[in-house]
Amino acid sequence: MDVDYSQVKPYGDTLNDGAVQVSFTLPVPPGDEAKEAARQVALKMGLETPAVTEMADLKAGFSFFVVYGHCKHTVDYSAIKIPKREQEVMSFQEINDFVKDKLGRKVVVVAACTGSDAHTVGIDAIVNMKGYAGEYGLERYSEIEAYNLGSQVPNADLLAKAVELNADAVLVSQVVTQKNIHLENLTQLVELAEAEGLRDNVLLICGGPRITQELAIELGYDAGFGPGTLPNHVASYIVSELARRENIKE
């Protein structure tokens, strides 16, 4: 297959056919006019020869559409550069050994769901003893002292705790993303940390279903972890980054 990486478009069954499906709702009652409106929306999205394959009545003056079409746009894959964490993922045992050998002290981690967020499922999976998907949580690591402050913790309290415990890393989890509340809250935490002169003393790490490394860096964090993250991913990053900052050669 001869793909031109400088001009990539979606693939259905033939290279460069641009085939995509989209589904959306319009605030209009179902009917021929609604179907045409959906087709026009698809055209304006850049889909050529759109076909409305399903129109459903959502009642109350709404209609739902499934549309297939051919995207006319291409993107330059070869020019894309995404910031990535480069350290290797270590195992539970390797991380404990690494801390003992390279750092020679316990690593302190403070974690919380801050702001109004009450969803601890993510932070619990990373921090709590039991962990997630067979990977132990940070509390289980002999060389890590982990504190899970739980949900709805004010950003200021999380930072105060970090100071009190002389934390190496602060983990903040954001699950609720409605109206981008997570962005406001994450930004506030960075600003607070900067205002208090703490920013350079800790690794600031965020996580959640809508968090990416790129977003985290943009918001002023050291790292961000999204869906599928396991406790040892976060721990590997923390201990390697601490070693790097303390100029310890691996």
Added chain:
Amino acid sequence: MEQKLELDHKKVELARETAGNIADQLHSWISDYTTTTIERAAARLLGIDGVDDAGVPLANIMVEKLQQAGRLESGLVPWLACAIKARDESPQKVAEGLSRGEFKVTDIPQASEETNREIADKLALEAATEIRSTRGKREQMMQVAAKPNKPLLYVIVATGSVYEDAVQARAAALQGADVVAVIRHTGQSLLDYVPYGPTTEGFGGTYATQENFRIVREALDEAGKETGRYIQLVNYASGLCMPEISVMGAVERLDMMLNDAMYGILFRDINMMRTFIDQHFSRMINAYAGILINTGEDNYLTTADAYEKGYTVVASQFINEQLALRSGLVEEQIGLGHAFEINPDMEDGLLMEIAQAQLSRDLFPRSPLKYMPPTKHITGDIFKTYLVNGMFNLVSVLTGQEIQLLGMPTEAIHTPYISDRYLSIANGQYIFNNARHLGEEIILKENGKIQARAAYLLDQACDMLQEIEKIGLESALEEGYFGDIKRPVKGGKGGDGVIKKDESYYNPFIDLFMNGSLSS
């Protein structure tokens, strides 16, 4: 109903009896205490509503002032009765005057107990009659409406604006939803007051306020009228204001309340005593108002492993049931919860889910069981999620669940869009209709994987209940028996709102709600 699992009846009885003993241990002290929110609930029942210029509810102002004056040990009602007599004013006027500082708590002269009771009982009876008539109205509306099929289709709306919620709720009802829950603002559980007025900008939901309840109730009644059905409305009597929210729900004709005995302790870190005392009064109100409660066992499996800790759900269901019965709820009002949370990658995971769901059915044959969709293992792959939700719907109809909280294809992405809800309703309708009587046609293999799993869960639950009976529920919560979460007895929020009653304590609603009349 036919018992599919051939359970050991002695084990079932033992579990129920043990859970009863655990509940009795709690009840040995619960009635010795009241809480600030129980007293505020009494104030609301007596007609005190509204907020002061700073937005503080009048019920809070009165209770705070009484607490500062050291008068809360006798309850709010006796003092309020004195004030009504002394000032010759309605409860609302008394509350307004007190909030404006026109007089002090100590300015009100004490009256005799008989006079107080006479005044209080008259008002309390009026309030109770009002709640009964709202209940009667619901029963009458349900009577004339088309009978819904089971499992009921239960969906959530969560836009953050109550006016947008009303639009979405109405659309969901017209699409076929039987039950609509308005998701509550994530921060409300830790507020020690109930916000006032309509919410137009919330995160992760709207506040539970009386006005919000009224707005969505109206929208659902309209949709019900259009379709000849009765659409049930749900909110959350949980957090630091369980009884007050129950009062609001009773007044505004909510039909179901999330109302768990231990959820606040475990998942919101609310003080243990506070929660146990609050849940008792809150559930009494729900019982009297004919509101069906939903318990929250589903949550355990989001923090603990659903396969390893499945039995904790069963143990908690028994405890929740026994506590609910002690607050006057009947089995038909106790919507015990459980969840579809076993990792979908597990071989025979579906069999294990069927075992757990059927076990709940067989153990609690009269409970309107509420079955919760998968969330923990759900990712942004909407296509897989839609299929997993379909499997969940199949287990539900197969095992005779009654209230089906429909999983959304976009779980773990965003709060549901209107089309997400539509697709979920379509999924439920298709499977429930297509497999309506499948459960009646299927006999489970004797000592097969499903029966064996159910027997194992019951055994484990029994052992757990017996351990809890020995150490007490409070210690069990301290040791992390539920949801792998440990909560110290003296820790948590709201402990300062717990007050030991003295001999002069009076609250006519306890008698009214528990016995239907005043004993004196």
